[in-house]
């Protein structure tokens with residue numbers, strides 16, 4: 001079984017379409033989204049329509065949570081809040097009702113899917129967890145493999161007989177060990193913070209027991225133009241155009 005795990009599309013239709021084109025060429029059986037389908041970008045309604053069109057199951061991201069929970073929205077910085085308010089105006093009632101159905105986590109194909117930190121936390125960054133806390137969390141998880149988003153970074157955490165190892169994921173297939181537990185941080189389709197103008201996602205092959213990070217080029221200039229035209233804070237357009245990821249590190253929510 002080959003599963004595509006996508007995350008943090010953030011209303012970037014160009015990036016999402018490029019990823020779906022890539023997926024269509026790779027014998028993928030199913031696709032799961034880790035949330036943050038909306039926010040930052042210019043086309044939230046089109047993203048929600050396409051998730052339904054492609055039958056992609058999504059969990060709840062913190063940007064969806066902020067749409068549903070005005071107290072949580074207050075924790076956003078002013079730029080992210082403005083971007084989300086513009087996104088909300090672009091969403092139909094039908095799309096908002098769909099967003100309200102999203103769940104904090106999903107277990108499918110023996111794997112766990114959650115936006116922030118397992119087992120079910122939407123808005124905690126995995127990189128903010130202490131080593132010991134991560135060991136405790138992973139030890140308690142029933143699933144051997146958990147996929148998380150939220151950080152917009154590609155990282156793998158492996159627990160090997162109580163020892164935690166962390167590694168940045170590069171552009172090559174990686175064989176996993178059946179004796180270990182893993183948390184795989186899948187990067188971002190629409191607002192990458194550690195790549196170079198490419199949409200990133202992961203393919204999980206349960207037969208080969210491998211993960212394969214994908215880096216997909218797309219028309220980021222057009223996506224950035226749309227952000228500017230929508231009146232969304234320009235920094236989210238600049239991130240897409242940024243060649244070296246320098247701006248990306250400054251923006252964490």
Ligand SMILES: [Fe+2]
Pocket residue numbers: 008010036150151152
């Ligand atoms: Fe995000």
